[in-house]
Amino acid sequence: KQMTVREALNTAIDEEMSADPKVFLMGEEVGEYQGAYKISKGLLDKYGPGRVIDTPITEAGFAGIGVGAAYHGLKPIIEFMTFNFSLQAIDHIINSAAKSNYMSAGQISVPIVFRGPNGAAAGVGAQHSQCFAAWYGACPGLKVLVPYSSEDARGLLKAAIRDPDPVVFLENELLYGQSFPVSEEALDSSFSLPIGKAKIEREGKDVTIVTYARMVDYSLQAAEILAKEGISAEVINLRSIRPLDRSAINASVRKTSRLVTVEEGFPQHGVGAEICMSVIEESFDSLDAPVERIAGADIPMPYAANLERMALPQIDDIIRAAKRTCYRSAPKAAAA
């Protein structure tokens, strides 16, 4: 059976709301509008305005209210229309949610999910096109999940809602409409995926490509092309930024001896930088080539289509980097 990521997220929320009356959904346009991206379609009709709650456009306020409700034992799902707007509320995500269990020595747990689209959409400019995986991934106390496929979306969101800790759940708008095959198992309402475990999307032996979210798609396409040229690439879909599955990454690098990291976010202090350090710490002797990093350009996102394309990783960039790790020459990228 095929399912879009949008349906996967919608059914995950629906099933968890049905299973646990403490779960509720709150955010801008989640109710009567049916969700800015239609993730919450039908839920208002099914669960009523007491559990599907439209808020004013005041992120600091409703994120704080969500965290307070979680302190009291409810299980809020807070939708940000995009994660760019979560910056209005980041104090509550970090200072009020992530740190409370520690500061209170376990008295105040915070079972909350912050979710919404993250990263670049298409043509929406700098203020609506940023990946926050590295930002939230840098904060102990948070769990940060990054689904790619429909199975990821369903299994990880259900795990996030059931989890007793604060989870930042980073979706991608451009994946919402994409269809993926889903297994019978994944359609079951009891299905969930383990938090903190990466998935080997494609096995290979020559180079490891570690990536997440939409870049998994690009990396798989790159691996397909590399295979035709005799390079066998292993593609790791992280699924979780924090906890980071360091053992899966290192096990793969010890096998292939080469690593390329791929992310949409900015390179400086990014997810790739952390992965590279983890490999240096644990698998330095296995490396046969310098680690390669593919990331978003280190600039605010431009609007014009050609510039935007240059600011984001493309399949060719991934192929080129993989070839460099294998000491194979590849055509140069177009100069800026």
Place this chain on the structure above:
Amino acid sequence: TTVLTIETSVPFIGHRCEPPSRNVETTPKEVLGFFRDMALMRRMEIASDSLYKSKLIRGFCHLYDGQEAVAVGMEAAITRRDCIITAYRDHCIYLGRGGTLFECFSELMGRQSGCSKGKGGSMHFYKKENGFYGGHGIVGAQIPLGCGLAFAQKYSKDETVTFAMYGDGAANQGQLFEALNMAALWDLPAILVCENNHYGMGTAEWRAAKSPAYYKRGDYVPGLKVDGMDVLAVKQACRFAKEHALKNGPIILEMDTYRYHGHSMSDPGSTYRTRDEISGVRQERDAIERVRKLILSHELSTEAELKSIEKEIRGQVDDAIARAKESPMPDPSELFTNVYVKGFGIEVAGADRKEVRGVLP
């Protein structure tokens, strides 16, 4: 038992509501309890000041002496199923919620026996089983959090309320107005308690607020101005507010109060206000002295008996400090506990990962 009816020091002033009566009913037992509770809080804070100066308390430390009537009067009007959340000036709120002197001093000195096992410090006290949700260090953040507690109370049909406390400094924070708007839209049982001690750190209210009439700042939300140095007025206002909030949604209580200490331990408290102002409040409005006079004028006790209560309190405080001093620091293994409820056994490192490693339980 005898019922006393006492008139509040000044009338309440209402905003979009009919204020409650100035005549407050109480009993001799309650009034004597107020004296004891407030005197205990004051003694605890004075002792904390000494511990800080002898370097047994580290970092930030914000003392509550002067404001005791707010914590004590509020507790007299509500139950432990109602919730309280406050900012960093939290020692006495914690005590009012049933916390112990021993756990308080232990936390201040960073000991394992502290109410947050030494991991929170002065600003992060909690007592969830008695409805106390902290202890928050970011000015204003506790207001939406408190409205969230009220949201959960209404969602769960608990018929209880939340008191979200903040100072006149936080009263200008944007998130207050965001949360209050939603609380009013959804009729949340949230009571915003503005403890107006007239200075946000060293900034006088009139330098920070175009309108320092904080009880009116909710516009469409009712408010009440209360003499926060009069414990009976606080009790009356909190009872009124709880009833109001359960029926009609949020209300703001502005408690006119005063802190005798500086903002925190690094602030002598005398650069932005005069010593005359402080001693004037002590002489004319002090909450404990007001209750002492009430007790004596109604002959509920004698001067000597009150002195002996104060002496007994000093003994309790000294004893708690002595025991706290003997308590061990947290075990190093506590470094890695409570990061998560469910840590999946993830490996985690100290500053040098080759030297210190742990597992998140």
